[in-house]
Amino acid sequence: MKSLLTRRRRINPVYVAFMAVSFMVGIAGALQAPTLSLFLSREVEVRPFWVGLFYTVNAIAGIVVSLLLAKRSDNRGDRRMLILFCCLMALLNALLFAFNRHYLTLITAGVFLSALASVAMPQIFALAREYADSSAREVVMFSSVMRAQLSLAWVIGPPLSFALALNYGFTTMFIVAAALFVICLALVWFALPSVPRVEQSPEVLLTQISAWKDKNVRMLFIASMMMWTCNTMYIIDMPLYISSVLGLPDRLAGLLMGTAAGLEIPAMLLAGHYVKRFGKRNMMLFAIASGVLFYLGLVLFQSRTMLMVIQIFNAVFIGIIAGIGMLYFQDLMPGRPGAATTLFTNSISTGVILAGILQGALAETWGHYSVYWMTLALSVVALGLSMRVRDV
Known part of the structure; x- marks a missing residue:
């Protein structure tokens, strides 16, 4: 009886929600990333140079946007709302790629939406760390199991991506990714907690600045x-x-x-x-x-x-x-x-x-x-x- 109660105590619904969100966001990302170069060369019909340029611009934009949003997320606002916003941007990005084949639009609007969307995963892990700290959960194992969800997503996602893109077309593949982000939005809204900010001491604030x-x-x-x-x-x-x-x-x-x-x-x-x-x-x-x-x-x-x-x-x-x-x-x-x-x-x-x-x-x-x-x-x-x- 005691063992059963302990097991029930360990199966925390919020813990499960974090696992589900990280897995779903991982699957949605693993659907789009593996076939992106194929999409740009075959559907958008651009040369290899422009394919490489897209990757470079996308990575640089992701770094800049994530640094700006990360600084804000640690100082004010509800981190859960930021995750919702990022998942919404990911949804819009998937729909843009599903129905648009204009390179200039994709490397501007698409890269901007993708950069905002890329912030979702680090913010999910940051919220998980705050939740684990506030609820006295074991941080390292919690984070490791969450990270394992991403690896599992990347075992499943790439084969599924190629199967959808090559058998049913890129539009179908991106629509499936968009549907997954809709599920992510629902999970974040209904299942993830809002963790209150902890007031930091002056010593910790000095550490933050430097x-x-x-x-x-x-x-x-x-x-x-x-x-x-x-x-x-x-x-x-x-x-x-x-x-x-x-x-x-x-x-x-x-x-x-x-x-x-x-x-x-x-x-x-x-x-x-x-x-x-x-x-x-x-x-x-x-x-x-x-x-x-x-x-x-x-x-x-x-x-x-x-x-x-x-x-x-x-x-x-x-x-x-x-x-x-x-x-x-x-x-x-x-x-x-x-x-x-x-x-x-x-x-x-x-x-x-x-x-x-x-x-x-x-x-x-x-x-x-x-x-x-x-x-x-x-x-x-x-x-x-x-x-x-x-x-x-």
């Missing part, structure tokens, strides 16, 4: 940016490397990505479970060391079997830094969960921008193999920087 001046925050941001640069360079280059250099089947690229995404989920959950024992800093260093081993493996091995085996290191690398990395930023910036979470997501966006530039330049000049030497070098530097970030 957070970026803290060398630990700066080093963690640069290290995180390098990690995500490595990951994105691998994602961009690997399908081309597999087919054109190694002469392996094209479908192997999808198998490698799906395997890594699937293994990320237990890696995240195990990290959330063991972080109290080993600490965030040690877990991060372990993850980055796994990343170094993964990129070293890409340099050394070229067989199908070994490429599959080293995905274990890739999953540990991404699974841990995606969950623990965000919490590390939040702990280094007390009282600013919105700004900290956004700084983490902006390290990802900056990494995406750098990855596109580096991968293209390296592959064009020295071939695809040079890309993996660069990822190895960047991961080693990221490990060195992370070792200098203080423990929290």
